[in-house]
Amino acid sequence: MNKGKIVSIHSFRGGTGKSNITADLAAQAALAGKRVGVVDADIQSPGIHALFGLDENKMGRTLNDFLYGKCGIREAACAVGELGADSTGRTKLAGKSLWFVPSSIRGQEISRVLRDGYDFNKLNEGLQTIIKELDLDFLFIDTHPGLNEETLLCMAISDILIVILRPDSQDLQGTAVTVDVARSLDVPKLILLVNKALPKFDREDIKARFEAEFQAPVAGVMPLTFDLAENASRDLFSLTQPDHEWSLALSDLAKTVMGME
Amino acid sequence: MGKEAATENQPVAALSYSQTDTWLQTTPRYGMILSMNGLIAVIISLLIPPGFVYLIRKLDLHGTGKFHYNVTAILWGMIACLVAALLHSRLIEAGMSRGQIIREVAPISEEILKALVLFYLVRRADFNYVVDGAIYGFGAGIGFAMIETISYVVSTPEFAIGLALDRVFSANLIHATTSGIVGSTLAAAHFERGSKRVLFSVLGLTIAMGLHMGFNFMVTSDTSLLLAIVAGFVGIGCIAIIIKQSLNIQRHWISEMLGMTDRVTLGEAAVVQRIQNMDEVLAPIARQFGPDKASKTEALIYLQAEIGIKRKIAKQTADENKRAAIEMEIQRLAAKMNTLRREIGPYCMLFVRSVYLTRTSKLWDVLDARVGAADTAHAGSGLWSALSRRIKRPNPRRQQASNHDLVGKLKETFLFRDLPEDALEAIAQKIAVRKLSKGDVLMRKGENGDSVFMLYRGSVNIVTTDSLGRELVINNCGPGETIGEMALLDEAPRSATAIALVNSEALELKQDDFHALLNQRPDLALGMIQGLSSRLRFSTTYIEKTVEWSQKIADGDYSIVEDTPTIPTHSGTDEDKAITLLSAFFQMVKRVKAREDVLKKQVEKLTFEIDQARRKRDFKEITGTEFFTRIKAQAKHLREQRMQDND
Numbered sequence: 075m076n077k078g079k080i081v082s083i084h085s086f087r088g089g090t091g092k093s094n095i096t097a098d099l100a101a102q103a104a105l106a107g108k109r110v111g112v113v114d115a116d117i118q119s120p121g122i123h124a125l126f127g128l129d130e131n132k133m134g135r136t137l138n139d140f141l142y143g144k145c146g147i148r149e150a151a152c153a154v155g156e157l158g159a160d161s162t163g164r165t166k167l168a169g170k171s172l173w174f175v176p177s178s179i180r181g182q183e184i185s186r187v188l189r190d191g192y193d194f195n196k197l198n199e200g201l202q203t204i205i206k207e208l209d210l211d212f213l214f215i216d217t218h219p220g221l222n223e224e225t226l227l228c229m230a231i232s233d234i235l236i237v238i239l240r241p242d243s244q245d246l247q248g249t250a251v252t253v254d255v256a257r258s259l260d261v262p263k264l265i266l267l268v269n270k271a272l273p274k275f276d277r278e279d280i281k282a283r284f285e286a287e288f289q290a291p292v293a294g295v296m297p298l299t300f301d302l303a304e305n306a307s308r309d310l311f312s313l314t315q316p317d318h319e320w321s322l323a324l325s326d327l328a329k330t331v332m333g334m335e
Numbered sequence: 336m337g338k339e340a341a342t343e344n345q346p347v348a349a350l351s352y353s354q355t356d357t358w359l360q361t362t363p364r365y366g367m368i369l370s371m372n373g374l375i376a377v378i379i380s381l382l383i384p385p386g387f388v389y390l391i392r393k394l395d396l397h398g399t400g401k402f403h404y405n406v407t408a409i410l411w412g413m414i415a416c417l418v419a420a421l422l423h424s425r426l427i428e429a430g431m432s433r434g435q436i437i438r439e440v441a442p443i444s445e446e447i448l449k450a451l452v453l454f455y456l457v458r459r460a461d462f463n464y465v466v467d468g469a470i471y472g473f474g475a476g477i478g479f480a481m482i483e484t485i486s487y488v489v490s491t492p493e494f495a496i497g498l499a500l501d502r503v504f505s506a507n508l509i510h511a512t513t514s515g516i517v518g519s520t521l522a523a524a525h526f527e528r529g530s531k532r533v534l535f536s537v538l539g540l541t542i543a544m545g546l547h548m549g550f551n552f553m554v555t556s557d558t559s560l561l562l563a564i565v566a567g568f569v570g571i572g573c574i575a576i577i578i579k580q581s582l583n584i585q586r587h588w589i590s591e592m593l594g595m596t597d598r599v600t601l602g603e604a605a606v607v608q609r610i611q612n613m614d615e616v617l618a619p620i621a622r623q624f625g626p627d628k629a630s631k632t633e634a635l636i637y638l639q640a641e642i643g644i645k646r647k648i649a650k651q652t653a654d655e656n657k658r659a660a661i662e663m664e665i666q667r668l669a670a671k672m673n674t675l676r677r678e679i680g681p682y683c684m685l686f687v688r689s690v691y692l693t694r695t696s697k698l699w700d701v702l703d704a705r706v707g708a709a710d711t712a713h714a715g716s717g718l719w720s721a722l723s724r725r726i727k728r729p730n731p732r733r734q735q736a737s738n739h740d741l742v743g744k745l746k747e748t749f750l751f752r753d754l755p756e757d758a759l760e761a762i763a764q765k766i767a768v769r770k771l772s773k774g775d776v777l778m779r780k781g782e783n784g785d786s787v788f789m790l791y792r793g794s795v796n797i798v799t800t801d802s803l804g805r806e807l808v809i810n811n812c813g814p815g816e817t818i819g820e821m822a823l824l825d826e827a828p829r830s831a832t833a834i835a836l837v838n839s840e841a842l843e844l845k846q847d848d849f850h851a852l853l854n855q856r857p858d859l860a861l862g863m864i865q866g867l868s869s870r871l872r873f874s875t876t877y878i879e880k881t882v883e884w885s886q887k888i889a890d891g892d893y894s895i896v897e898d899t900p901t902i903p904t905h906s907g908t909d910e911d912k913a914i915t916l917l918s919a920f921f922q923m924v925k926r927v928k929a930r931e932d933v934l935k936k937q938v939e940k941l942t943f944e945i946d947q948a949r950r951k952r953d954f955k956e957i958t959g960t961e962f963f964t965r966i967k968a969q970a971k972h973l974r975e976q977r978m979q980d981n982d
Contacts, residue, residue: 078977194966198973221957223966230970241941250945251953258958259967260974275941287945 078205081214081331082232086248088119088219090238091269094302095324096216097125098312099236101163102328104155104172105313108211111151111204113137113175115197115228116218117187120177124307126154127164128176138178140200141192147200148207150175163313173208194227201231212331220248221255229256234263234334236293236327240270241280246287253288263334264290267327270298293330296323367492376495380484383503384477385409387511387571391473394578397585397640399463400470404456408471411452412478412514419445419479420486437555442547446540449475449514450521457518457525460660463644464526465519465581469574472518476511483510505563509550512570513543519577526651546570589643624683632683635675642668680753741766744842748789749869750817758856765848771795771835778819780832785846788818793839798832808916810873811836820870876909880917888924 083096096112104110114122114137123133135150151173157164178184205213215232217225229235235256239245249266256264266288271277277295284292299320305311312321367373388409392400422444423436431440449472456462456471484502488495520539524532554563613633621629642665649661676684741763745751751759769788771777777788777795790812797810797818809831812818818833818841853860887894957963 195969198969202973202977223962226957226963227966227970230966231973241943243943243945246943246945247949250950251957254950254954255957258954259970280941283941283943 078210079212079233079334080201080205080231081212081234081236082217082228083214083236083238084217084225084229084252085219085238085245086221086252087245090219090240090245091296091302092219092238093122093125093216094307094311095236095238095267095269095327096214097122098310098321098324099328099331100172100212100214101167101310101313102325103212103214103332104167104170106328106332108332109171109209111173111175111208111210111213113201113204113213113215114177115215115224117141117177117192117224118184118218120179120184121307122216123174123176123179125310126152126174126176127157127160128152128174130179132157133176133179136176136178136183137200138183138187140175141187141196147175147204151204151208152176161309161314163310166313167310171208173204173210175204192224194224197224198227198231221252226255226259229261230259232261234265234331235261236265236267236331238267238269241268241272241275241295250288253290265293265330266290267293268295271295272298293327294323296320365489367489367495370492372495373488373492376488376499377485379496379499379503380481380488384481384484384507384511387508388470388474388477391470391515391571391574391578394575394582395466395470396582397466397589397644398637399585399641399644400467401461404462404467404471405474408452408456408474409478409481412449412475412480412510413482415445415448415451415475416479416482416486419448434555437551438548442544442551445479445510446513446517446543446547449479449510450517450540450543453514453518453521457521458657460657460664462522462525463641463648464585465522466578466585468518468520468522469515469577469581470518472521473511473515473574475518476509476514477507479514480507480510501560501564505554505560505567506550508567508570509547512567512574513547515570515574515577516546517543519574519581526648528653585640585644588647589640620683628679628683631675631679635672635679638668638672638675642672741768741842744791745789747791747815748817748842749815750787750789750820752815754856761855762844762852765844765852767843767845769841769843771839771841773835773837775835775839777833777835777841778829780829782829784819784821784829786843787820787846787849788833788841788843790814790816790818791840791842794836795833795839795841796836798834799830800832807920810916811912873909873912877913877916880910880913884917884921888921893925893928 081099083092083099085092093116100110100112112122112126114120116122117137123129134152135145137147137150139145140147140150152175154164154172154174155167155170201213201215204210215228217228219225237249237252237256239249253264253266266284268277268280268284271280277297280295281292297319299318301315301318302311302320305314311318312324315321316325368377388405392405419441423441426436426440427433452475453468453472457468462468480502484499484507487502488499491498517539520535520542524535524539527535550563550566553566613636616636617629617633620632645661645665645668649658649665652658652661742756742759745754745759745762745766751762754762768791769777771793778784780799792814795812795818796808797812798806799809801807812833819829821827821830
């Protein structure tokens with residue numbers, strides 16, 4: 075089976091660069107000619123929409139609307155390639171098959187989710203539907219950090235799980251548990267990705283030791299970079315600065331993901 | 336080729352150029368050379384023309400032309416004549432008339448043939464300017480005409496002497512003039528670019544051919560011999576004017592380019608400017624320092640002129656390869672100049688520089704004012720003027736009791752070695768010899784210095800201490816070098832400590848005695864200045880190196896520290912010495928870097944530890960819920976379903 079792979083991007087704690095990596099990964103896959111969907115499943119603290127150039131005004135239907143039965147999932151999907159380019163990076167996505175399902179950024183709607191919760195089966199059904207309707211090759215899910223219930227669901231239904239961590243002890247401890255849980259959920263493919271590694275660290279050393287510790291492949295050790303911080307989630311960094319060290323590492327990761335059977 | 340011929344029945348005096356040329360039809364009678372008349376004619380043909388070349392060469396004030404290229408040009412002219420003869424006899428065989436050849440072919444073919452050697456010479460890196468081109472061209476023309484004249488002479492033995500004489504002063508000079516014009520325009524063209532370059536070359540050749548043609552027309556139209564000779568002298572005059580004009584241009588170049596880049600001082604440059612009054616410069620030098628120094632000074636002045644001209648030429652040369660070749664040539668000349676300067680010696684050099692520095696320059700006034708204001712010289716204000724006056728007069732002889740041993744030693748010190756014997760004898764009386772064992776301190780930093788030392792034997796390290804009290808070698812002195820001379824000029828304490836590296840011997844001269852000597856012999860001060868300025872040059876090199884190395888270290892390039900020796904040596908150039916001394920400091924930098932590298936390696940390995948007990952506890956907490964079991968089952972179901980869908 076090559077069609078409709080679900081790739082969840084997860085990290086135990088926030089601030090690992092998860093949204094950036096998810097958006098750039100999806101963009102790279104779309105650039106490579108794949109049909110790609112991105113779902114912002116971080117309903118409690120959405121963020122990835124900014125990278126695709128959406129704000130409250132531009133945002134139409136959202137995942138929240140779908141979960142509460144206000145629309146079909148297809149209606150909540152926004153074609154990024156047709157949005158009309160408004161930045162250097164996103165210009166390159168014009169005409170590409172990339173759809174994005176945002177989470178609502180309205181305070182009211184977020185608090186409703188937190189208060190009432192939602193039907194996990196509905197989310198699951200939505201994901202399956204959008205894959206079929208848009209004939210997707212890949213569906214990337216930006217998950218909420220930690221190991222709450224909706225995240226566990228996303229993990230459970232993933233074909234590929236990418237766990238992002240920073241080389242620090244808190245991330246390591248949480249990632250160890252995440253990896254154990256993912257294994258318990260029989261996730262077929264599990265990849266680790268180290269981000270924000272300080273330049274002074276020996277990256278080969280980190281990769282080797284993490285692989286030994288977690289018994290899982292480390293797809294890359296990406297550097298901490300001020301350039302990316304400066305980007306401040308305004309644009310897709312791997313598209314604006316394709317020759318940057320970080321972008322090259324991300325592009326390698328994209329190839330790894332796309333090459334996975 | 337034959338332009339004119341003697342008609343056999345005319346007397347020599349009335350010999351005129353006529354068209355009834357018999358030369359090419361007449362078989363040369365080489366036997367005539369053995370007759371008295373023939374011999375004299377050949378001698379005239381061969382000796383007078385080179386005399387013209389000599390005269391023209393004398394005009395080259397800056398002496399930039401090379402003798403061997405003159406010879407090359409003349410020899411080529413001779414060959415060109417033989418080639419032309421061959422060509423023209425072929426054309427006659429082919430049916431061309433003699434008149435046609437003389438008036439139409441020869442001016443073109445001969446000018447081109449003569450010019451070939453000039454095309455080669457102007458391209459050489461040691462070629463200078465229009466003066467060179469004119470002189471070489473003149474030579475090529477003379478060479479050509481010499482052979483031509485001889486071939487006329489052997490063909491008309493009857494009028495041999497007359498023919499030789501009139502040709503030498505007319506046709507010969509015209510050949511030299513036209514080629515001289517070609518040479519100078521080719522030289523000028525060489526410093527132009529693109530179309531201008533071609534234009535200059537073509538213009539020169541055209542003018543030469545035109546003049547040649549005009550002359551040939553004139554002499555083949557019953558013109559008087561006198562007119563031909565006048566034409567010849569007008570020609571040589573033209574070349575002289577061209578050379579004079581170019582010399583003026585070169586003179587500007589020299590003053591423009593002879594700057595401090597070649598370490599040619601203002602005084603020296605001023606002397607070079609007065610190159611036409613060379614005798615004025617050299618006569619007093621010969622009187623004061625002897626003919627050897629005078630001839631070396633002369634060579635030095637010519638060399639400096641050539642360097643100035645070459646610098647300008649290099650600047651004007653667009654082609655990079657050629658410019659590089661000229662730069663190489665300049666470096667070679669500069670090295671030669673430095674050798675000459677050393678041979679001439681500091682005292683004579685100071686004299687040379689001061690020849691034109693009298694009232695026109697402010698140097699002595701400035702020194703007067705400075706020394707007067709500082710009030711450090713016992714001689715007080717006016718010392719420098721006195722000095723400059725003194726060295727222009729032969730010094731009065733003073734008889735002193737001599738200490739031969741010490742005088743011999745003083746002769747090996749850089750400070751005193753150029754002084755005349757009587758001065759050395761005076762100094763020797765004041766000298767004390769200090770014998771040092773290895774490790775002995777000659778002088779100590781901070782002490783009041785009241786004497787200067789000249790190292791005669793051994794090796795002494797000049798050492799200072801850093802804020803932590805560690806020794807840092809800042810210089811190393813070998814035999815002949817002066818130590819502590821600063822104490823003689825200022826009253827400040829010793830700026831560094833001097834420690835004998837091996838068993839050594841130094842000559843000590845007390846400050847008071849030194850000042851007394853200065854009053855008697857102001858020229859000693861000039862030697863002191865020389866010594867101090869060489870020390871200053873070393874400091875400059877040292878600082879340059881420090882900046883260069885620091886820059887490299889800042890860029891993370893430590894390669895410079897790797898191979899340099901740490902043991903100081905006092906041999907080699909200022910630069911070698913600076914490198915050796917600096918390496919001690921940069922070895923420290925290297926150690927710091929090594930330490931830093933070790934630290935860096937430690938942080939590079941990430942330290943992490945996972946609490947395995949907590950990991951298990953957290954895992955159980957999450958997976959132990961009913962929700963988890965349900966979701967796991969659901970996920971399994973979902974996957975199976977998708978598998979089926981895909982199948």
